Amino acid sequence: MEFSYATDTQAQLSNQSFWKRKREWALLAVETRLSGLSIQPKVSSSKSKNRLLFSSNIIKTQSFTALDKSYQGIAPTSLAPPNTTDIKNLSSSPLLKNSIENVPSRPQSTSPNPSTSCPRFNKIQNIINSPSVDLESLQKACWGGVPYELRSVTWQILMGYLPCNANRRNDTKIRKHKDYFGNIEKTFIDKQDSLDSAIWHQISIDIPRTYADIPMFKSERLRDSLARVLYCWAIRHPASGYVQGMNDLASIFYAIFVSNYLDIQIFDITPENIENISKSDFEGVEADCFWCLTNLIGKIHDSYTFTQPGIQRQIIKLKDLVQHINPALYKHFEKEGVQFLLFSFRWFNCLLIREFTTNVILRIWDTYLSEEDGFSNFHLYTCTALLLKWADTLLKMDFSEIVLFLQSPPSLQWSEKEVEILLSEAYTYKSIYSYSALLQQRQK
Amino acid sequence: MQTKQIGYHFSLKCKQNACKARQHTGNNSARVKPQFNSLSFADSTAHVKKFLGSLHLTLPSVPIASPEKRISILPTSFHVYSFPPTFSILHCSLSYTISTLHTFVLIGDSGVGKSNLLSRFTRNEFNLESKSTIGVEFATRGIQVDDKTIKAQIWDTAGQERYRAITSAYYRGAVGALLVYDIAKHTTYDNVNRWLTELRDHADKNIVIMLVGNKSDLRHLRAVPTDDAKQFASENGLFFIETSALDSSNVEQAFRQILTEIYRIVSNKAIDSSNENAQPGSGAQIIVPKADDNTKASNGCC
Numbered sequence A: 001m002e003f004s005y006a007t008d009t010q011a012q013l014s015n016q017s018f019w020k021r022k023r024e025w026a027l028l029a030v031e032t033r034l035s036g037l038s039i040q041p042k043v044s045s046s047k048s049k050n051r052l053l054f055s056s057n058i059i060k061t062q063s064f065t066a067l068d069k070s071y072q073g074i075a076p077t078s079l080a081p082p083n084t085t086d087i088k089n090l091s092s093s094p095l096l097k098n099s100i101e102n103v104p105s106r107p108q109s110t111s112p113n114p115s116t117s118c119p120r121f122n123k124i125q126n127i128i129n130s131p132s133v134d135l136e137s138l139q140k141a142c143w144g145g146v147p148y149e150l151r152s153v154t155w156q157i158l159m160g161y162l163p164c165n166a167n168r169r170n171d172t173k174i175r176k177h178k179d180y181f182g183n184i185e186k187t188f189i190d191k192q193d194s195l196d197s198a199i200w201h202q203i204s205i206d207i208p209r210t211y212a213d214i215p216m217f218k219s220e221r222l223r224d225s226l227a228r229v230l231y232c233w234a235i236r237h238p239a240s241g242y243v244q245g246m247n248d249l250a251s252i253f254y255a256i257f258v259s260n261y262l263d264i265q266i267f268d269i270t271p272e273n274i275e276n277i278s279k280s281d282f283e284g285v286e287a288d289c290f291w292c293l294t295n296l297i298g299k300i301h302d303s304y305t306f307t308q309p310g311i312q313r314q315i316i317k318l319k320d321l322v323q324h325i326n327p328a329l330y331k332h333f334e335k336e337g338v339q340f341l342l343f344s345f346r347w348f349n350c351l352l353i354r355e356f357t358t359n360v361i362l363r364i365w366d367t368y369l370s371e372e373d374g375f376s377n378f379h380l381y382t383c384t385a386l387l388l389k390w391a392d393t394l395l396k397m398d399f400s401e402i403v404l405f406l407q408s409p410p411s412l413q414w415s416e417k418e419v420e421i422l423l424s425e426a427y428t429y430k431s432i433y434s435y436s437a438l439l440q441q442r443q444k
Numbered sequence B: 001m002q003t004k005q006i007g008y009h010f011s012l013k014c015k016q017n018a019c020k021a022r023q024h025t026g027n028n029s030a031r032v033k034p035q036f037n038s039l040s041f042a043d044s045t046a047h048v049k050k051f052l053g054s055l056h057l058t059l060p061s062v063p064i065a066s067p068e069k070r071i072s073i074l075p076t077s078f079h080v081y082s083f084p085p086t087f088s089i090l091h092c093s094l095s096y097t098i099s100t101l102h103t104f105v106l107i108g109d110s111g112v113g114k115s116n117l118l119s120r121f122t123r124n125e126f127n128l129e130s131k132s133t134i135g136v137e138f139a140t141r142g143i144q145v146d147d148k149t150i151k152a153q154i155w156d157t158a159g160q161e162r163y164r165a166i167t168s169a170y171y172r173g174a175v176g177a178l179l180v181y182d183i184a185k186h187t188t189y190d191n192v193n194r195w196l197t198e199l200r201d202h203a204d205k206n207i208v209i210m211l212v213g214n215k216s217d218l219r220h221l222r223a224v225p226t227d228d229a230k231q232f233a234s235e236n237g238l239f240f241i242e243t244s245a246l247d248s249s250n251v252e253q254a255f256r257q258i259l260t261e262i263y264r265i266v267s268n269k270a271i272d273s274s275n276e277n278a279q280p281g282s283g284a285q286i287i288v289p290k291a292d293d294n295t296k297a298s299n300g301c302c
């Protein structure tokens, strides 16, 4: 996103601090990005010719209004379950039955369904339906959230699991499914005696503790399948093996893919629903989950290898960012002896799954998937924004209050609306304080 | 161990101006010895910012402080060596408090019920489907010991090997550890030795350890006989108890017992050490680093 400033603003601008200006640009960028418009900062040339019209405050409010608008556009699907007629409408549509095929364009007349008639829905759908998906425009369209009905296929493309070329998608899927079951055979059938008991044991302890608050995860069939996926992944990646928390990551894919297949909202799926899925279809879902998990962890693999260097690095960065943006909070933590590792370890290990409700985390991941390095980089700024949100509260707390607060943070009650704001703040921080910029600043 | 628990407050009075020096050792183990890095002079009229010289104290037996109460004692002798020797000290006192905060860790294999023991003890909650612990978690609860309230700070750790590097950092400050196994799973009992090694490597050598056989409600599934565990515990100098986070039997007792033991040990240590030479409070030499401007220092005070 680029903005052209008239050169004669230069003198005036130099009075402002460098950071403040960058912040303004970033806020504009957020606004532009979210509203899908291209906004040029207006420079009033006639009266006070050098003064920027926008104070950062105005920009802030504007960017939030823009957010609200875009939020309302997708709200009905992603926030609340659609009413039953909508569900019926949708299930009659072939669209959700098979995500492998192109998403058929929806007849304009059919439905008053607010989500499918929203511009974002159509936009994303059009992109996916095109013979060759333009990844960049798909990312752009998805940054502000993917409608619930399109999430399964969109994520699979954004994850790099399904190819952009629509014609190749079906073949790819068939091949990948075959690959996966080849792996399963190798791990479980050929080497039955040499199962890694430590890994298997850990997984079997964690499976019943995975998302126990979502009814579908009570299904034995689903649990077995999840265990297979995790074990198979762990065996194929000996550098990390299975690490607690990976079950959480995998369960997100199950939630989306199963929900998409059944065309039932995640929280309404019962274990019986799962039992009724045909064998081959269920295996297909399992294979999809495996490959998406593989691709996801592939992006952040060093977060799970010995001593978890990826996480350690992220925590150091988080610390640096907080020190830079809110020194008071940083000092307060230091005074109280609150180590960043203490609360943020889980944020990086489970990618905030434990900090938000499922619907909300899906929305956050929509954005991560639409960013270049969403899980390995943008996530850091989301964590920063999240912590700074509570700065005022935390400043009044002592050690144990802080730790207890962050252990069960109020973000669990957040709706998508609050998360939209959080993500826009994260975007702002990312634009201003990209780590390299921070380092350069420090060296000066 | 006890040195971590005691915070010192130290004050010096000299002829004309009241000069105060403070040092709180807190629970930072790196600073257990009362070395005064700086003396700050409370008197605002004094120009002295830095104190040049050294100070020798001899202290009497330190009585056991009742928690949270500050006790002042007078050293039996003290000398201040300063340059120029203008100090003439009228009064010196040292006060300390025994911190009432005790840190514990819950360790043991994954799935033995550590998190549920903690939630049962601190919130009286049990959850069959509690999520796995990632890294470390924390809870506090006050407990009554010998009509004093002691605040227990308890760290719950993740059992998986991969997290060992992170969790072991929390052993360090702990005065007590609850080493939990599952009476229905023999492997979790077999691993107790590994956890003991882990503690020996990372924790304070005086840490009090209690072996806890959890899930005692699963009688029909018992895999570890009580007597075996009891014998193992006594051979290794551990306390032992069987609990059930589910029906809450013995949970309170487990925490209470280990807290009581620690409290006793800490209190005894406080008496013992005050009679020894090496420990703070008895003839310890307190060295104050040189001030960079000694003329000012000597002119200002007295």
Ligand SMILES: Nc1nc2c(ncn2[C@@H]2O[C@H](COP(=O)(O)OP(=O)(O)O)[C@@H](O)[C@H]2O)c(=O)[nH]1
Residues within 6 Å of the ligand: B109, B110, B111, B112, B113, B114, B115, B116, B117, B127, B128, B129, B130, B131, B132, B133, B159, B214, B215, B216, B217, B218, B243, B244, B245, B246, B247
């Ligand atoms: N029957 C029984 N189950 C327990 C008891 N304590 C914990 N559990 C169960 O054991 C599983 C693991 O417990 P958790 O506290 O998460 O173990 P942790 O990994 O050691 O923290 C959970 O399903 C608990 O419900 C107990 O005293 N009795």
Ligand SMILES: [Mg+2]
Residues within 6 Å of the ligand: B114, B115, B116, B131, B132, B133, B156, B157, B158
């Ligand atoms: Mg636990």
